Amino acid sequence: QQQVRQSPQSLTVWEGETAILNCSYENSAFDYFPWYQQFPGEGPALLIAIRSVSDKKEDGRFTIFFNKREKKLSLHITDSQPGDSATYFCAARNTGYQNFYFGKGTSLTVIP
Amino acid sequence: NSKVIQTPRYLVKGQGQKAKMRCIPEKGHPVVFWYQQNKNNEFKFLINFQNQEVLQQIDMTEKRFSAECPSNSPCSLEIQSSEAGDSALYLCASRGLGSQNTLYFGAGTRLSVL
Numbered sequence: 001q002q003q004v005r006q007s008p009q010s011l012t013v014w015e016g017e018t019a020i021l022n023c024s025y026e027n028s029a030f031d032y033f034p035w036y037q038q039f040p041g042e043g044p045a046l047l048i049a050i051r052s053v054s055d056k057k058e059d060g061r062f063t064i065f066f067n068k069r070e071k072k073l074s075l076h077i078t079d080s081q082p083g084d085s086a087t088y089f090c091a092a093r094n095t096g097y098q099n100f101y102f103g104k105g106t107s108l109t110v111i112p
Numbered sequence: 113n114s115k116v117i118q119t120p121r122y123l124v125k126g127q128g129q130k131a132k133m134r135c136i137p138e139k140g141h142p143v144v145f146w147y148q149q150n151k152n153n154e155f156k157f158l159i160n161f162q163n164q165e166v167l168q169q170i171d172m173t174e175k176r177f178s179a180e181c182p183s184n185s186p187c188s189l190e191i192q193s194s195e196a197g198d199s200a201l202y203l204c205a206s207r208g209l210g211s212q213n214t215l216y217f218g219a220g221t222r223l224s225v226l
Contacts, residue, residue, distance in 0.1 A: 043116075046214055046215070046216060089155075098167050102147075104153050
């Protein structure tokens with residue numbers, strides 16, 4: 001059973017637009033949600049993370065919106081840049097356990 | 113920038129051969145994970161350690177896969193008899209203790225089994 005789901009699988013936006021990447025999860029005990037950015041040939045890099053006690057986390061052009069009741073979250077990338085073109089992974093963890101669960105990623109392409 | 117160091121970056125083996133990869137976790141991080149990322153971007157958890165002790169591992173790891181994190185030496189993941197289906201990106205990640213400590217990944221070892 002896929003614990004973390006992401007949509008869309010791929011997304012194309014124009015430079016300057018806002019990209020919205022969606023994530024949902026199954027386990028209501030998950031309480032920590034990092035997002036990772038991965039470029040081809042590299043390992044995933046932590047982008048931004050949120051705890052379930054918050055409904056919003058902002059870091060520059062990246063914002064996570066979190067809806068605990070619906071078990072959904074989204075990553076908004078404002079003023080998208082071609083350098084943001086990468087695959088983005090949503091992950092989730094229950095603090096009482098060590099393991100992180102990952103979605104299958106959203107491939108973002110930003111067209112200049 | 114992540115300070116998790118993985119070697120080698122690329123590894124090519126024939127079926128049945130042994131494949132070994134290494135990881136130096138970020139300094140001060142006692143928890144180390146190994147994940148397998150396949151061509152469909154799916155992350156498969158393999159094993160994790162806290163200091164030198166295994167915390168969790170999947171059944172697959174107990175058969176052809178072995179891993180260790182000795183003190184004062186790099187962690188390692190070894191596949192005893194490589195199969196074509198093992199071709200993937202193997203990612204090592206480390207984290208500190210505490211509820212808000214997240215994973216920091218290395219660049220990975222790309223294994224190709226011919």
